Amino acid sequence: MSADSTVPAAGRLSTPFDRRLWGAASRTGVPTSLLEAYEVVGLERGEQLAFETVICEDDPLDLLFGIDSGFPKVSNGSSSLMRIVNSDGDFIVASWATARKGVFHISGSVPTSDRRWMLVNRAISRTPEVMRCFLNEDMFRLLARKIKSIGRPEVVRMSAWRQSDASSLNRSWPVKADSYRYTPDDVFDFAHKEGTSVRSLTVSVENELHCHLRRTSGATFYSGQFQAFVQTVLDAFAGYSSERLDLLSNRQRVVDRPLGLPLTINLAENIFTSTAETERLRRFVEEGQQTSVAVLHDNPYLHLMVTDHADGSTFDVVVTSPKAVDIYPSFRSTAFSLSRLAQRISEQFSAEGIEESTPRARVSLDDLVGAG
Incomplete structure (x- = not known):
């Protein structure tokens, strides 16, 4: 959403929370933290706040919407508010630095189903310098389990994805007068039984x-x-995101050093059991923004050379197991490009997790990985 002459004049902020927050920032400055903002503004009955935890090196609002977007913005240190002018009603997008370097919470008071928040999500998806953290399944389960520190958690609704037939599963559990609803652990177990x-x-x-x-x-x-x-919840997201950044950083190949272990995407089930399935992976990778793919080998194993034209990063993507994808960064690769590639594949193919590979028998690396 870059700057241009078509940005309309500012209108009325559409939610009472945004009006209170913008008014407080105008009078006394932007709160220095998320908790301070809540103390100053509060939440009234029926109001809600949506959060996206992201990793980036600079102010995420400038990266997402452009420094010259024309949207009013106020900042205080590493906290920022931007007033997005929109025909459906103006709204505030805020960014709050966390205790983890390079990790921010982006927040807003419009519902995530509102098409204005969908603009924010699309901006995150298309901005190379900003990345989310698609949690490993055990991390997501652990996060839900942490809520027990507050009280007994019950799951009201669940959404899940079945990779085998590309279908979704949505379940809800009503309140019962004589018993509790499922705990998060119960729901994860239920989802696994359903595949x-x-x-x-x-x-x-x-x-x-x-x-x-x-x-x-x-x-x-x-x-x-x-x-x-x-x-x-939010501190856990920040911690997991920081761990993911550490995992993805400084993995590029170095001249005159042995090739390191790949980043491995572990899948929940055997998917790549035929050339038709590995071809599906090739097509999916090729559909990435500013991405080109060269097929170096496609039978009996798959070996792709992937180039991210957003920053010039290159990777070898190798499939020698029906339930894993290995990614070898080349001499030029960035953590953000590696994140885009690994997390897109993880989401699409319902990965259990992304981690550094452990040594295992495999096809010769000299055969699988090219010179760069």
Whole structure:
């Protein structure tokens, strides 16, 4: 959403929360933290806040919308508010630095289903310098389990994805007077029995918290103890994102050094059992923005050379197992480009996790990986 002469004149902010937040920032300055913002502005009955946790090196709002976007912006240190002018009603997008270097929470008070928040999500998806963290499944499960520190969590709704037939599974559990609803662990076990991968959970913790959790390091706070939500859910997202950044950084090949272990995407089931399935992976990778693919080998194993033209990064993508994809960064590769590639594949093929590979018997690396 770059600057141009078509940006309309600012109108009325569409939510009471945004009006309070913008007004407070205009009077006394932008709050220095998310918790301070909540203390200053508060949340009234029926209001909600959506969050996306992202990794980037600079102010995410400038990266997402452009320094010269024409949208009013106010900042205080590493906290920023941007007023997005929109025909459906103006709204505020905020960014809050976390205790983890390079990790920010982006927040807004319009629902995630609103097409204005969809603009934010699209901006995140198309901005090479900003990346989400698609959580490993065990991390997502652990995150949901952490909520037990607040009280007994019950799952209200679940959405999951079945890779075998590319179908979704959505379940909800009504309140029962004589018993509890499923816990997050119950729901993960249920999803596994159904052959699905959990993508989101709506969780209620007695009268203490009601929130929605997304595996793409996002959440929505509906009601309850906001400080507990920040310290339990958002701080966990920030920690996992920082760990992912560490995993993806400094993995490029170095001249005169042995080739390191690849980054491995572990899948939940045997998917790449035929050339038709590996061809599906090739086509999917090729559909990435500013991406080109060269096929170096396609039978009996798959070996792709992938170039990200956004920053010139190159990677060898290799499939020698029916339930794993290996990525070897080349001499020029960045953490952000590696993240885009690995996390797109992970989401599409319902990966259990992304991790550094452990040594295992495989086809010779000299055969699989080219000179660069």
